[in-house]
Amino acid sequence: MENMVNIFLFGKKYSVPENLTIMTAMEYAGYQLVRGCGCRNGFCGACATIYRIKGDRELKACLACQTKVEDNMYIATLPFFPLVKQVYDVEKIPATEAVMMQLYPEIYACVGCNACTKSCTQGLNVMQYIAYAQRGDFEKCADLSFDCVMCGVCSSRCPAGISHPQVAMLARRINGKYLAPGCGHLEDRVKEIKNGDFNELIEALMQKPIDELKELYNTREIEK
């Protein structure tokens, strides 16, 4: 028999095997998940969850698919949080500090409590990337926030009402589109293809008998 632990799903007690994640424990308990379950692998942020271990004062946040159950764990899932997502035209926005003031002025109301960082399910330094956004340092904001899965737990804890994941999303798009260095070999290749430079080669492959293609494949040179 497996070792069992007691957990409390929305306050109700269930006994579940100790080696389960919160997500699989909910299923073990009989929940057919519709909300709060996406990739089941730590990438999509669908399963933000808040929990407290009985007797512990600290409220913790995690992804349900990435966290093992513990004995006396009180669990409340947060499958949706109303983040503010401002609409903008990426072709027209300025890559300057002004865009943050215009779209997400609440970031300047940050009180520095650091609750966002403490609650981040990915262990990111959220408050710091917001500080970079305030200064218009989009490259650093993009870099620090890169692993964000947009689960929204940070925003649920923020007294200033900041939608951190959306701020970071904007910073990353500005960085990727306007600030990162352009790519010469990519532009060249797109032009060459449009120019039809490879048409003959491709056409030859389209017509080639399978046996010749097999020979070509099996003897091709592989870059070290």
Place this chain on the structure above:
Amino acid sequence: MYSENFKESLAAVEAARDKNIAYEPVRMTAKQKEDLLAAFHPDYKKEEFSELKIGANKGDKVPHELAEMLQAHSRITADAVDLESPDYDVDVLVIGGGGAGSSAAIEAHEAGANVMIVTKLRIGDANTMMAEGGIQAADKPNDSPAIHFVDAFGGGHFAAKRELLSKLVCDAPEAIQWLSNLGVEFDKDKDGNMITTHGGGTSRKRMHAAKDYSGAEIMRTLRDEVLNRQIPVVDFTAAIELILDENGKASGAVLMNMETKELYVAKAKTVIIATGGAGRMHYQGFPTSNHYGATADGLVLGYRVGAKLMYAETLQYHPTGAAFPEQIFGALVTEKVRSLGAKLVNKNGEVFMHPLETRDVTAASVIRECLERGNGIDTGNGLAVWLDTPMIEKIGGEGTIEARIPAMMRMFGQYGIDIRKEPILIYPTLHYQNGGLDITPDCMTTNVENLFVAGEAVGGIHGKNRLMGNSLLDIIVFGRSAGQSAAAKAKETTVGKLTLSHIEKFEKEIRDAKIETNAVSPKLLPDYTNRAKKYL
């Protein structure tokens, strides 16, 4: 943290590490690969397949689980909804909110169409989000679309539809440029050159990446763009049946609210199926690296209105699914781990193959090492082999893992395994549906007019096995193309009287073929309740 049971084997791996780094394993010959696949690849296990008795692919073999869904009853009868008063009326209906569906919606919107996305979970809940390693494009001077073509055609066992594959490779650089212009942050050096690596079966280093969050970075950017364009996204709502018009053209879908079960009618001039893969069907009992909704819905929807499937019998088992700890059993360990230099090592510390053979060959080789040669490690939850991640730090220098594959470091770190210092245990996991609906290069199905398909639900682009990085590529190339084609086709389409008469027609086929089944489809979600831990 590995328990005592692993200590002996771990010591052997560590002792042999320097020697193994220096060792250059020989790649297999064509004949060796053929024999290996025939003996050990799951696609070759005849008893795992059944013959379709009805539909456009009657006589073809597909996995049992898929056959059951393809030959199941509809969730509704034709009188369940009122087709005369649609709840939604659009030009282009996109079913699915992953990378292909989002790309399609953006391009249809760009073309001026009134487009709507319907998705059974949230936009972005898709395999795209979970793609880690990268996206291929032949944009380096020593590379060309023709070389990319040969790599992919050979890797797919010379079975790809050439007109689809040539489109894939020729449109690849533009796809990267399009994503870049949307703000996707590809890994670049300080001069802007793309940092590219090999994938299994590539002959040039053409794998572009965004750390090991490549798919997530692409998906969240596409999602942001869909929202910026204010394209309607009807989420937690599944398409459960396509609607045709009196002339047999695809003209919408019956939708079901996943929570309230309420039904809606969406009328459209053209329909795009972008429903993704099928990992949650757990073919042959394999665990999967796929997201929660990967249940082959699009194949079922299309098949029931008469669309043809291609290569539905071929699945991709990713060679490196996490085999330990059990909490992440089946989760994807990106091929990029091997691109960066980690080799596959058996329980005796021996490198048993070249780490960058194609996925089908690598998966079969891992299975052989465990099942036939007895060189697997018993994890308590099945057999596995080592993937020696510390090699990466030795080859690329300290810090390489944190900079290039942070998601992998985090995933194993959650369970006390520091992949910079300790190797990880892997075994193949169900990863990708090579086959799908048969389309022409404009993404329309070959036999149902105005029904378009993009992404993993398409069959034929890759042949019978797909190379790493060609799926993120195909969702963009064919997603965009489907959006453009469907928008153009919508302009010249007048929808006739809507009908669901295909449901009864299909029921008759079921009866005539004497298929006895209680199954209904599409499946929509797997049922894991009260079962615990078998699949994660």
